[in-house]
Amino acid sequence: MKWTHWLLLPLLLALAAGLGYAVLSLPDRAQGLQSAVAAQLDQSGVTNPVTAVLLNFRGYDTLLEMVVLLLALLGVWSLGASAPACSQSTPGPVLDTLMRLLVPVLVVVAGYLLWAGAHAPGGAFQAGALLGAAGVLLNLTGGRLRHGLGRVALRVALVAGTVAFMAVALLTLLGGRALLEYPPAHAGILILLIEAAATVSIGVTLAALFLGNDATSEREQ
């Protein structure tokens, strides 16, 4: 540890200097993709360029990312119940009041972010993160979410985003278009539909990742 540590610092400083030089030597004005995005923005169904890229122009990236979330959850579940189980203690009055106030606010803000994503910064991932935070909060303050979702309902909520995305992709294929090439007249409502399902899935997946093990299968044994 000692002599390698002294070797490590100069190496890292050299790496930092090299990366810093690379960043600084980039041209100040770069031709990015913003003009290409702006040219097609009125066809995308939304007015926020980031949402247009995420859900329309690069839709299959986002579709595969939903699959990555599911794969991570499968990995965590397949590791088994090694995490210490949450104790079922009743929360104190302060924590209980905070949870009762905060969880509805989180859900409302998640809905707003989902809706605002069409024209302002926001969207399915931000809203899903808030839903996940609400689920984590519920779990930390008494584990009530475990009794809220049954085995089937949990799995339906987990795959809803991916299924909705794939259904839309198949419909566009059947309609004679390319994969995930929405018809411009219906692009906005399709994106909102996908985002709503994805928000639920992302939120439930993040909360389930936090729980660590498949609580529903444990309960039914």
Added chain:
Amino acid sequence: MSIASLYALVGVGLFCIGLHAVIAYDHLLRKILAINVMGSGVFLILIALARRGGIVAPDPVPHAMVITGIVVAVSATALALGLMLKVAAATGRAELGDEGGD
């Protein structure tokens, strides 16, 4: 030097600090946190470089990549923490070392 370059340099610094912690510390939780710090540095570089040439608005494609990357990083961190708990349950220590693994 523009403000975007300054943010990109901060990202480079975060990346190198995280890389140092990944190499220098044995505890797996520190390594996982350090990889997250490295990822934050990469996200900061991407966001900063998206600002270049943005007279009207920044390039939205790197922003979309960063949103995707954050979600993937969170799920990968959760999987890594699950693996760390498994290692800790199997060996009694949340570390990877030569002396314990024969």
